[in-house]
Each structure stands twice: as structure tokens, then as C-alpha cells.
Amino acid sequence: MFLDYARIHIRSGKGGDGHVSFRREKYVPAGGPDGGDGGRGGDVIFEVDTSMNTLFIYKHRYQFKAGNGEPGGKKRCHGKNGEDIILKVPEGTILREEHSGKIIADMSGSNRRQVILKGGRGGRGNMNFATPTNQAPQYAEPGKPAAELDCTLELKLVADVGLVGFPNAGKSTFLSRVTNASPKIASYPFTTIDPNLGVVDLGDGRGFVIADMPGLIEGASEGVGLGFRFLRHIERTRVLIHLVDTASFDGRDPVEDIKAINDELMKFNPDIMKKPMLIAANKIDVRTEGDDPVERIRREYEPQGFRVYPISAVTGEGVTELLNDVRNLLDTTAPEQVYYEQEFFPEDLISLSDLPYTVETEEGHDGETVYVVEGPKIERMLSYTNLDSEKGFRYFTQFLRRSGIIDDLKEAGIAEGQSVRMYGHVFEFYDDEAMFDESDE
Numbered sequence: 184m185f186l187d188y189a190r191i192h193i194r195s196g197k198g199g200d201g202h203v204s205f206r207r208e209k210y211v212p213a214g215g216p217d218g219g220d221g222g223r224g225g226d227v228i229f230e231v232d233t234s235m236n237t238l239f240i241y242k243h244r245y246q247f248k249a250g251n252g253e254p255g256g257k258k259r260c261h262g263k264n265g266e267d268i269i270l271k272v273p274e275g276t277i278l279r280e281e282h283s284g285k286i287i288a289d290m291s292g293s294n295r296r297q298v299i300l301k302g303g304r305g306g307r308g309n310m311n312f313a314t315p316t317n318q319a320p321q322y323a324e325p326g327k328p329a330a331e332l333d334c335t336l337e338l339k340l341v342a343d344v345g346l347v348g349f350p351n352a353g354k355s356t357f358l359s360r361v362t363n364a365s366p367k368i369a370s371y372p373f374t375t376i377d378p379n380l381g382v383v384d385l386g387d388g389r390g391f392v393i394a395d396m397p398g399l400i401e402g403a404s405e406g407v408g409l410g411f412r413f414l415r416h417i418e419r420t421r422v423l424i425h426l427v428d429t430a431s432f433d434g435r436d437p438v439e440d441i442k443a444i445n446d447e448l449m450k451f452n453p454d455i456m457k458k459p460m461l462i463a464a465n466k467i468d469v470r471t472e473g474d475d476p477v478e479r480i481r482r483e484y485e486p487q488g489f490r491v492y493p494i495s496a497v498t499g500e501g502v503t504e505l506l507n508d509v510r511n512l513l514d515t516t517a518p519e520q521v522y523y524e525q526e527f528f529p530e531d532l533i534s535l536s537d538l539p540y541t542v543e544t545e546e547g548h549d550g551e552t553v554y555v556v557e558g559p560k561i562e563r564m565l566s567y568t569n570l571d572s573e574k575g576f577r578y579f580t581q582f583l584r585r586s587g588i589i590d591d592l593k594e595a596g597i598a599e600g601q602s603v604r605m606y607g608h609v610f611e612f613y614d615d616e617a618m619f620d621e622s623d624e
């Protein structure tokens with residue numbers, strides 16, 4: 184089954200604690216410290232697996248943990264390192280931090296493997312702490328904590344060519360005719376509910392990948408119909424073939440159909456319409472009464488710079504010419520891959536706990552006391568959180584509680600309903616689960 188979205192929780196391994204022990208030998212009354220270091224915690228690593236094309240394996244599993252490092256032992260024994268965990272994903276998977284929606288990794292192009300969360304370092308054993316003044320240290324370092332993250336995985340298929348068009352235009356029929364794929368085909372709309380990929384082999388070794396998408400309809404860019412969820416796959420294709428039904432019996436007009444779909448693509452992401460698009464006027468094997476629909480499509484769209492190909496996905500008429508031109512377009516358009524830059528650096532979030540902040544008071548313009556929280560810790564957290572989303576806001580208030588900022592505010596004497604300012608955001612303080620209300624100031 185195809186799945187292009189998943190939520191998971193990942194966690195690296197905790198570092199093993201350093202050990203406290205002393206050498207014991209026969210006839211040696213007090214040996215030196217010999218407590219070994221703890222092992223390092225395992226990393227969480229993402230890796231592209233080219234044999235995968237769906238995120239299905241993440242449907243039924245949510246937690247992914249690397250192994251913890253083992254504690255050090257006596258006789259300078261180094262604890263075992265925790266096992267790394269390697270999560271396989273299909274090429275084109277984008278990993279985001281769930282609460283901010285920011286990108287941690289784009290597993291495509293040359294990025295085949297990325298360490299997402301590093302395991303905690305092992306603590307040093309007491310053998311490291313002997314000094315001339317303290318020959319018998321009774322302490323060792325604890326292992327560094329694990330790191331954890333809520334993430335989303337989103338798959339943007341990597342295909343050279345995308346097929347777009349209304350339901351029932353013949354997209355799946357076309358795919359099955361020109362590639363090795365065998366998608367479901369039927370004479371009713373919305374037959375395709377998941378994208379299908381197929382490889383076109385023109386016989387000269389220069390194959391390319393076509394993605395057949397569920398049909399789009401008016402309103403698709405706002406979530407109407409089935410095609411919406413798949414519009415993002417179109418973003419990554421290099422060339423589009425727009426299939427249109429020229430033999431529709433239910434009163435559809437192909438000229439209007441093309442316009443409706445192009446409008447939706449434009450609304451979803453104007454960059455899509457910058458890609459080369461070929462119009463395939465399909466089902467020309469069906470004789471139609473009255474004016475020639477292909478001529479009308481030509482008259483309307485050729486002046487706008489589109490090339491129009493009369494084809495029949497069923498008989499194969501016109502298909503070879505279309506594919507050859509697609510091939511030439513692919514050869515001449517730079518493989519401009521959309522690569523998403525990393526915006527979220529898990530290491531930063533982890534080191535947040537070490538960053539400073541201050542809680543101070545000042546007098547507001549109406550004589551009220553305003554509590555001001557400042558410092559890199561809060562600034563960094565704000566930059567990571569989307570306060571406009573309910574989830575993001577909740578995450579932020581949890582952070583305030585966990586990091587002790589709420590306690591510090593209370594210690595400074597804050598009362599319910601008083602204002603707290605943090606870098607341009609003003610909140611009203613409520614010490615219950617809701618905790619804060621962002622006021623409009």
C-alpha cells in the first residue's frame with residue numbers, strides 16, 4: 184500500500200555512566216582509581232533505500248529508539264556503545280520537526296544518509312579524575328542524556344514526468360501503455376487513488392520515470408477531491424504531460440478542462456506552471472460530431488506556448504512522437520532538483536538546555552508590572568516554534584514549564600492575568616494547563 188505521510192517519535196541512546204572503582208590487588212592496600220568510561224549512546228540515522236517507494240512501514244510503528252550506552256566497569260572497562268538505529272526511507276522523503284514544521288532533512292539528491300540525532304556521550308570513569316591532590320576520586324561523570332524528537336515524514340516522489348488532468352482523462356491508460364506499470368483503469372472518475380510510477384524505455388537506454396496521479400478537479404488546491412494530497416509530488420517533476428479527454432460524453436469542454444486544471448496548479452504553487460507542459464489531447468480514436476476538439480485546443484493553447492499532441496492512449500496513435508519530445512525536453516531542461524535546505528538542527532535544540540535566560544520586571548505604560556523573559560534560550564525556542572498553530576503554541580508552553588521558566592516567573596511574584604513579554608510577543612499568564620493567552624498587543 185502506498186503511504187506518503189507518517190508521524191514518528193525518534194530517540195537516540197543515552198550515554199553510559201562513568202564508573203567509580205579502585206584497583207584491588209593482593210598486598211596493595213589502596214589501589215588507584217580504575218573506573219572505566221561509559222559507552223556512547225546510539226545515533227538515529229536516516230538512509231535512502233532505493234527499493235522503497237512508500238512510507239508504509241511507518242504506518243504501524245511510531246517509536247524508534249537507538250540503544251543506550253552501557254556504564255563503564257571496573258578495571259578500566261569501557262562500557263559498550265549503544266546500537267545505532269537506521270531508518271530506511273524512500274528517496275524523496277522529507278523529515279520535519281513536527282511542532283515547528285521545519286525541515287530537518289531532505290533525503291534526496293546526493294543526501295543518502297544523515298545522522299539526525301546523535302547519541303549522548305559516555306561519562307568518564309573516575310580513573311580520569313585522579314589529581315595530585317585527590318588520588319582517590321569518588322566520583323565519575325554521568326552519561327549525557329538522550330535526545331528525542333517528534334517528526335513527520337513526507338514523501339515527494341522523484342519522477343521526471345508528471346501526468347495531470349481531470350479524472351477519467353486516460354492518465355492511467357497512458358501510463359500502462361508507455362511503461363511497465365499496470366495501474367487500475369476504469370471508465371469512472373477517481374479510479375486512481377494513489378500515484379503510480381512507471382519507467383519509459385525508449386529502447387536506447389535512456390529511460391525516464393513517469394508518475395500517474397489521481398485526477399484533479401476544481402478546488403483541488405484547496406483540498407477538494409483526491410488529487411490534493413498528491414499535488415506536492417508534481418512539484419518535483421521536471422516536465423508535465425497534461426492529458427485531456429477530447430471525447431467526453433458528459434458535456435465537458437476540453438478547452439475549459441485544461442484551464443481549470445492549470446488554474447489549480449497555479450494556485451497550489453506558481454512554480455509548477457513554470458515547468459514545461461505538453462498537452463496531450465487524448466481519445467482521438469473516438470469519432471466526435473461537430474467541431475474538432477483538437478483544433479479548438481490548438482487554437483486556444485498554441486498561442487500561449489503549449490504544444491498540443493493528438494493521441495490515443497488505447498491505440499497508441501501519436502504516443503511515440505509525444506514521448507520523443509518529452510525525452511528531448513528532459514535532455515535540454517537542467518535537472519533542476521528542488522532540494523529543501525535544512526532549517527531545524529536537532530543539536531541546537533538539545534543544547535538549548537545550556538543556554539541562559541533572564542526574568543526581569545519593568546513598568547508598563549499603564550503602571551502595571553510587566554515580566555520580561557530574555558536571553559538566547561527563549562529567542563532560539565521562539566524561532567523554532569510556530570505560535571500561530573495551536574500545536575506549536577502548546578509545545579512552547581510545555582517548553583516554558585519544563586525548562587523552569589514558569590517557576591522563575593512565579594518566584595519573581597507573577598500573578599494570574601499579568602503580562603509576560605518575550606521578544607515582541609506579549610502573553611497573559613495563567614498558571615493552569617492553558618497557562619498562557621497570547622494577547623493582541
Ligand SMILES: Nc1nc2c(ncn2[C@@H]2O[C@H](COP(=O)(O)OP(=O)(O)OP(=O)(O)O)[C@@H](O)[C@H]2O)c(=O)[nH]1
Nearest residue numbers: 350351352353354355356370373374375398496497
Ligand atoms: N476510447 C478511448 N478510451 C480511452 C482512452 N484512454 C483512456 N480511455 C478510457 O477512459 C477511461 C478512463 O481511463 P483511466 O486511464 O482510468 O483514466 P484516469 O485519467 O487515470 O482517471 P482517474 O484515475 O480516475 O483520474 C477508461 O475507460 C479507459 O479505457 C483512449 O485513448 N481512447
Ligand SMILES: [Mg+2]
Nearest residue numbers: 354355374375
Ligand atoms: Mg487513473
